[in-house]
Amino acid sequence: DADVTQTPRNRITKTGKRIMLECSQTKGHDRMYWYRQDPGLGLRLIYYSFDVKDINKGEISDGYSVSRQAQAKFSLSLESAIPNQTALYFCATSGNGAEAFFGQGTRLTVV
Amino acid sequence: AQSVTQLGSHVSVSEGALVLLRCNYSSSVPPYLFWYVQYPNQGLQLLLKYTTGATLVKGINGFEAEFKKSETSFHLTKPSAHMSDAAEYFCAVGNNFNKFYFGSGTKLNVKP
Numbered sequence: 001d002a003d004v005t006q007t008p009r010n011r012i013t014k015t016g017k018r019i020m021l022e023c024s025q026t027k028g029h030d031r032m033y034w035y036r037q038d039p040g041l042g043l044r045l046i047y048y049s050f051d052v053k054d055i056n057k058g059e060i061s062d063g064y065s066v067s068r069q070a071q072a073k074f075s076l077s078l079e080s081a082i083p084n085q086t087a088l089y090f091c092a093t094s095g096n097g098a099e100a101f102f103g104q105g106t107r108l109t110v111v
Numbered sequence: 112a113q114s115v116t117q118l119g120s121h122v123s124v125s126e127g128a129l130v131l132l133r134c135n136y137s138s139s140v141p142p143y144l145f146w147y148v149q150y151p152n153q154g155l156q157l158l159l160k161y162t163t164g165a166t167l168v169k170g171i172n173g174f175e176a177e178f179k180k181s182e183t184s185f186h187l188t189k190p191s192a193h194m195s196d197a198a199e200y201f202c203a204v205g206n207n208f209n210k211f212y213f214g215s216g217t218k219l220n221v222k223p
Contacts, residue, residue: 004154040120042201042215043155050209088156094209095195096141097163104153 003027006091006103013081013110015025021076021106023091033100034058034066037088046089048075071086113138113204117214125222128160130174130189132217139214144185147170149216150198159186163215172196175197197221 013019020069025032030051045058047066055066055074063085075083077083086109092100118133136142143162147155159170166178172195176187185202202214 033211035213040215042115042117043213045211048210092201092211095210098205098209099145099157099160099207100155100203100205100211102147102156104154105152 002104004091004093004101004103006089006106008106010107011109013108015082015110017081019078019081021091021108023073023074023103024072025074025091025101026041027093027095027101028071029093029095029101030071032034033092033094034038034064034074034076035090035092036060036106037090043090044108046076049052049075077094078108078110081108083110088108113142113206113212115119115187115202115212115214117200117217119217119221121217121218123220123222124192127191129198130187130192130219132187132200132219134176134185134187134214135183136185136202136204138204138205139161140208144176144178145188145203145205145211146170146185147201147202147203147213148172148198155201158187171211192219192221194221194223207208 001036034046049068089106091103094100116135145160146158161178169175199218205211
């Protein structure tokens with residue numbers, strides 16, 4: 001099983017709908033992140049959490065919210081999806097080894 | 112503030128040729144530096160990292176990178192490209208707060 005699991009892997013939703021992307025990890029890391037990938041822009045940080053009671057906005061948090069339900073779970077919500085939120089979304093974790101570990105990504109299309 | 116610049120969004124090399132992917136960073140604190148690789152429809156996989164110590168870092172699949180503080184660079188190299196190296200490569204900078212900033216990526220094409 002993957003260390004960082006994202007569900008769903010692919011999702012098509014309509015404009016205005018609420019959608020939640022879920023992430024769970026088995027690495028025992030305290031730090032978790034949500035990134036968005038767009039062609040030519042690399043990965044941009046949406047939200048990050050350094051422990052269950054700590055939630056921080058990243059570079060592009062507008063239109064998104066998160067919930068850290070447990071050390072192992074970090075979900076990303078789009079309250080009212082819009083077409084320019086069409087992107088590849090990645091969850092990541094990090095521990096004491098400095099690097100981040102990534103999930104397989106969720107490809108979201110908003111029509 | 113920290114940022115990463117990757118020169119060249121697309122790089123094309125012949126199989127067996129040298130691979131050189133460029134990365135420059137800005138950081139107000141001693142940086143942690145990373146290279147990740149992304150194959151189609153997959154997540155990012157760590158190739159190598161620099162935290163402290165030796166400035167020449169060796170990673171997986173024959174890749175290596177050298178941290179040059181004076182040039183604020185962390186270029187990725189591989190002496191001989193293989194077809195399986197075709198992928199997108201991301202340079203990233205982090206700090207001791209484990210917050211990461213990524214470059215815009217370089218797509219490597221390997222020609223037979």
